[in-house]
Amino acid sequence: MTLSACTLASVCTSQLYELRFGVRRRPFLKMMLHIWCLVALTTLASAINPGVKVKLTQKGLEYGRELGIASIQQKLRTIKLPDMSGSQRIAPIGKVTYSFTNMHIVNVGLPQSSVSLEPGAGVKLSVTNAFMSLNGNWRVKYFIIKDSGSFDLSVKGLSITTTIAVNSDETGRPTVSGSSCSAAVGSVSIKFHGGASWLYNLFKDFIDKALRSALEKQICPLVADSISDVNPHLKTLNVLAKVDEYAEIEYSMVSSPVISTSSVELSLKGEFYNIGKHQEPPFTPAVFSLPSSNDTMLYIGLSSYIANSAGFVYTTAGALSLYITDDMIPASSPIRLTTRTFGALIPQISKRFPGLMMKLLVKAVKSPVIAFESNDATIQTTATVTAFAIQVNGTLSLLFVLNMNGSVSAQVSVRGTRLAGSVVLNKMDLTLGTSYVGDFQVTLLDTIFQMVLKRVVIPKINAQLSKGFPLPTIGKIKLVNTQLQIVKDYMLIGTDVQFSG
Secondary structure (H helix, E strand, C coil): CCCCHHHHHHHHHHHHHHHHHHCCCCHHHHHHHHHHHHHHHHHHHHCCCCCEEEEEEHHHHHHHHHHHHHHHHHHHCCCECCCEEEEEEECCCEEEEEEEEEEEEEEEECCEEEEEEECCCEEEEEEEEEEEEEEEEEEEEECCEEEEEEEEEEEEEEEEEEEEEEEECCCCCEEEEEEEEEEECCEEEEEEECCCHHHHHHCHHHHHHHHHHHHHHHHHHHHHHHHHCCHHHHCCCCCEEECCCCEEEECCECCCCEECCCEEEEEECCEEEECCECCCCCCCCCCCCCCCCCCCCEEEEEEHHHHHHHHHHHHHCCCCEEEEEHHHCCCCCCCCCEHHHHHCCCHHHHHHCCCCEEEEEEEECCCCEEEEECCEEEEEEEEEEEEEEECCCCCEEEEEEEEEEEEEEEEEEEECCEEEEEEEEEEEEEEEEEECCCCCCHHHHHHHHHHHHHHHHHHHHHHHHCCCEECCCCCCEEEEEEEEEEECCEEEEEEEEEECC
């Protein structure tokens, strides 16, 4: 037997109430029940299967590395070295007072870098053979002599290694942070210009050491800043995105990111809700796994659960109903919504309601069931068709109610950052529910309702499906080279991305 979180919470609440007011003298039992409820509820909360999975591959990480290196390079250009001053006793001159001022970066190069994944730790970014150059002014005083000039400093063999942790915040969005960092300067060389610059060569080893230390202390904090700069972009993930007047979709993370040796995988809720009312559907997501492919930067898997939750939401909202009148029938059609047309097949109608217009109400009575198989998406629908005669004064007279079971095939495509679709009719079965005009053969109406579905109902559905719904995306990200395929139980989108700034 499986308990939902709500059911279990209710059981725990009632049992704790009984213990509180009926068995106050059993504190041990009360404590054990508290513990049991806490463990059980925690287990249920952590066992939520995602409706959507997103996988960032090594190819995607490489693109991220390019963007990250450009950001780090910009950050390193902002290094501000403090003015340095001091004194040094140099034989045979004696005490020499010196200062370095106005030091600033003029060039930074990060020609070699790599990115890799460390399961359980995060994303490791390594920079090697980096270089930078800066210049500044020097000043010296010994005896009564003062001198000054400029200098150029060149840093070579700079290496940086940082590990980026990937987590989720309180809103269910991913976050990144620098969990460790090390920086080392390979070599520092200084060239002095002007005045008695020969004097500085006597103690440049001391100056090299001081400048090396000052550089290394600033690099990791700037790298950490560059990593943190990613979070504002991650906060644009549409964890709750409006679809239309009836529905919104939630993409919050339901568990921590899973980092393997080849990818970072995010598990998202992927569920439709009625706007302003988060009512869970009477079914749960099935377990599914993304393939090991790494041909594109990003893979998005959308399970059949997300589509079925949409069906539940629109049925609950009463949105899956449509009144059909004759003006909605194409003018070229010989079939009209009149008692004359229907009376030709069911004579009782034209006898009791001669010369009247008709109206049909097509209404889903159950949530549609969407199934994904290899290269195929089908939707099973259960609906009623209610026929009315429109009296001269506008009142409606019931004629009959039909039960309709239908099946449509769906075509799905990615348009920008939205998933859109269309459907075509596979089959339709009609049975008589209630007749107010006597018995008749329902099969006589097949042709009429085939036309109504194909020429009116399905175009209305496709007009809505063409608008699509938003995929889980981050602002300023474009999906490019996108491919979509339907596999068993889910749709798989493989795509590259472009960041537009």
